Amino acid sequence: MLKTLLCATALLLPITSALAKDMSAFVEANVLGIVYHELGHAIIHTEEVPIFGQEEDAADVFSIFLVDALFEDAAARSLALDMAAGFEGEAMIRDAEAGEILWWDTHGPDEQRFYNMACILYGADPENRESFAEDVGLPQERAESCAGEYDQAAASWGAVMDTMSEIAGRPALTFAGDMALPVSEIIAAEVRSLNRELRLSRPVTVAVEECDDPNAYYDPEAFRIVFCTEFVAHLERIEALLK
Numbered sequence: 001m002l003k004t005l006l007c008a009t010a011l012l013l014p015i016t017s018a019l020a021k022d023m024s025a026f027v028e029a030n031v032l033g034i035v036y037h038e039l040g041h042a043i044i045h046t047e048e049v050p051i052f053g054q055e056e057d058a059a060d061v062f063s064i065f066l067v068d069a070l071f072e073d074a075a076a077r078s079l080a081l082d083m084a085a086g087f088e089g090e091a092m093i094r095d096a097e098a099g100e101i102l103w104w105d106t107h108g109p110d111e112q113r114f115y116n117m118a119c120i121l122y123g124a125d126p127e128n129r130e131s132f133a134e135d136v137g138l139p140q141e142r143a144e145s146c147a148g149e150y151d152q153a154a155a156s157w158g159a160v161m162d163t164m165s166e167i168a169g170r171p172a173l174t175f176a177g178d179m180a181l182p183v184s185e186i187i188a189a190e191v192r193s194l195n196r197e198l199r200l201s202r203p204v205t206v207a208v209e210e211c212d213d214p215n216a217y218y219d220p221e222a223f224r225i226v227f228c229t230e231f232v233a234h235l236e237r238i239e240a241l242l243k
């Protein structure tokens, strides 16, 4: 399994980037989580992963499955707490501005995404992550099913990641963006780290660019993941709201 392969190199990953002095751990964690989510969309596309359900849910599961696979326990917990809190903050903004849940949206409600994320990370190692479940506020009723939910994620995404971990002969992810921006430093370093661990079957670019919108997305026609620079200020706003 990929987890075994990755543990030895987990410390190389930029969980506490010394480069990005301008960015808080919360913002950096959410930047990584968002890139992982969009990478999930890219992998679904390039590896032709069959999805039985909502693709947005599958991409969320991939993002937290990857966190568990790439990082040692303490870093994985910290990242997952910040990523889950990101959804909590999104819900606060939604309640303050729009005031209603968009039930028709392709994404599930932020509160549901919060608990899905927490559940998978807890379910990956329930015996040792009781305190994580308490820290994140995962109800016992849900916690009981999380080991099974993680096993399902491992059976589906684990097989895809095992194939991608055979990196020889597969194209690397490429980065494009203004390296003067702290967010570019973080994402470029993450691209370098990911290239050591997994490769997609098609060339995919991860770009940081202005979009006039706090957004991130995968463009399947261009094989590009785009992280909009405006998302950083949005995450900083969420962090301020959560304090």
Ligand SMILES: [Zn+2]
Residues within 6 Å of the ligand: 037, 038, 041, 056, 059
């Ligand atoms: Zn998505």
